[in-house]
Amino acid sequence: MHCHYFAAGRCGSCTLMEQPYAEQLAAKQSVAAGVLGDRDGLVWLDPHASRESGFRNKAKMVVGGTVDAPTVGILDPDGHGVDLRDCGLYTPGIHAALPALAAFVTRAAIAPYDVPARRGELKNLLLTESPDGELMLRFVLRSQEPVARIRKHLPWLLDAVPGLRVVSVNLLPEHRAVVEGEREIVLTDAETLTMRLNGIGLHLRPQSFFQTNTEVAAALYRGATSWLTEALARAGVADGVPARVWDLYCGVGGFALHVARALPDADVTGIEVSAEAIESARTTARDLGLGGESGARVRFAAGDATGFAVGADAAPDVVVVNPPRRGLGADLCARLETSSARWVVYSSCNPASLARDLDAMPSLRPVRAQLFDMFPQTTHAEVLVLLERRPSAQR
Numbered sequence: 001m002h003c004h005y006f007a008a009g010r011c012g013s014c015t016l017m018e019q020p021y022a023e024q025l026a027a028k029q030s031v032a033a034g035v036l037g038d039r040d041g042l043v044w045l046d047p048h049a050s051r052e053s054g055f056r057n058k059a060k061m062v063v064g065g066t067v068d069a070p071t072v073g074i075l076d077p078d079g080h081g082v083d084l085r086d087c088g089l090y091t092p093g094i095h096a097a098l099p100a101l102a103a104f105v106t107r108a109a110i111a112p113y114d115v116p117a118r119r120g121e122l123k124n125l126l127l128t129e130s131p132d133g134e135l136m137l138r139f140v141l142r143s144q145e146p147v148a149r150i151r152k153h154l155p156w157l158l159d160a161v162p163g164l165r166v167v168s169v170n171l172l173p174e175h176r177a178v179v180e181g182e183r184e185i186v187l188t189d190a191e192t193l194t195m196r197l198n199g200i201g202l203h204l205r206p207q208s209f210f211q212t213n214t215e216v217a218a219a220l221y222r223g224a225t226s227w228l229t230e231a232l233a234r235a236g237v238a239d240g241v242p243a244r245v246w247d248l249y250c251g252v253g254g255f256a257l258h259v260a261r262a263l264p265d266a267d268v269t270g271i272e273v274s275a276e277a278i279e280s281a282r283t284t285a286r287d288l289g290l291g292g293e294s295g296a297r298v299r300f301a302a303g304d305a306t307g308f309a310v311g312a313d314a315a316p317d318v319v320v321v322n323p324p325r326r327g328l329g330a331d332l333c334a335r336l337e338t339s340s341a342r343w344v345v346y347s348s349c350n351p352a353s354l355a356r357d358l359d360a361m362p363s364l365r366p367v368r369a370q371l372f373d374m375f376p377q378t379t380h381a382e383v384l385v386l387l388e389r390r391p392s393a394q395r
Helices: 021-036 092-107 147-160 213-235 255-260 275-287 305-310 328-335 351-359
Strands: 058-065 071-076 081-083 124-130 135-141 162-172 183-186 193-197 201-206 244-248 265-271 298-302 320-321 343-348 364-372 381-390
Touching: 021 351, 021 364, 058 081, 058 092, 071 092, 092 124, 092 135, 092 147, 147 162, 162 328, 193 213, 201 255, 201 275, 213 255, 213 320, 213 343, 213 364, 213 381, 244 255, 244 305, 255 265, 255 275, 255 298, 265 275, 265 305, 275 298, 305 328, 343 351, 351 381
Parallel strands: 135 162, 244 265, 244 320, 265 298, 320 343
Antiparallel strands: 058 071, 058 124, 071 081, 124 135, 162 183, 193 201, 343 381, 364 381
C-alpha cells in the first residue's frame, strides 16, 4: 500500500507501510509463533488476513491548527497539528465525514487545543463507523465552554454527515497524554451505535471499547465459537453444551453473546471493568431475548475479572479471556491453572504476555492458534489460542 503521508515523512505511525502485505502477514505469523515457542500439540492455522486499506472503523484524530484552519490528524514532535484527513486506513464513511468535521470546527468556533501553550478547547475528534454505515462522533474538550455552540450548529452537521447517529462531548480538563476523559455528555437521542457482526447487533456506547477492524473482529468471534463447539463435540460433553461459561474482560459482549447463541442451553457470565461496556452488552442481550441481568441465562456484570474469578466458588467448564496488552497476570493464571476449567479460549493482542501466561498455566495445553490481522501496515496482531486441560490434570 502506498501512502503519500508516509512517503513525505509526515506520518510514521504505520511502520510497515509500503512493505508487501503478504510479507507483513508472514512475518507477523513467524514472530508470534517464535514468541510462543515450541509447544507440544500446538497447531497453527493459516493467518486470517485483512483488507490492506479502508479497514479502520475508528478514527482518533487530534485537532490542531486554528479555528479558521483546523488540522485533523496527529501532532508533530513540537506539538503542532499535521492534517491526515486523507488517510487511506479509514472506512469510507469516516473518510467522507472528516472534511465536514473540519468545517464544523470553524462554523462552531471551537478553538483547537494548543498543546505547547496549553490553551484552547478541542483536543480530539473520535469517530466510529458501524457496518451499516452509521457513525458515532465524540468531541473531546477541555471544558464545557463550547457545548452550547456545538448544540446550536449540530443540525447543520447532521445534515452534512447523514450517517451520524450518536454525537457526544467528552470532557478532558487535564493536560495529559490521554485520548479521553471520564465524563460524557450525549447530545443526540440515540446513545448507542450498533455494530452488526455475524447477525448479532452489538450496541456500542461512547466510552465502550470495540475492535478496530470490524471484518476481522467478526472472523475472530466466529473462529472462537467454532473452535469451542468442535472441542465440546470431540469431548462428548452432554450434547456439546457446558453448564457454565465465563467471558472475562468481555467488553461489549462479543465473545459471550456469540457463544450464548451457539450454545443455547449454556449459562454465560460476562465480566468487564467498564460500566459503559456492560450496559452496552446488556442492551444487546435484551435485544436478543437473552436477558443480560442477574438471574438470566446470559448476564453481564461490571467488575474486576481477576477478583471475580478468584472469589468464585467454582470455575465453569469453559472460560473465554480477552485481556489488555498486559495479559492475565499471575493471580488469574493461578486461579485458572488450579480450577476445574477444561477449556480456555484466549484472545491476545500481545504475544509476549500470552506466552508468559501460557507458561503459568501448564495444566492447560494450547492445541490450536491463529493470527488475526487487526492492524495491517503495523507490527500489531491478535492471536487466538484454544487451551485444553491435560487429562492428567482433570479436577
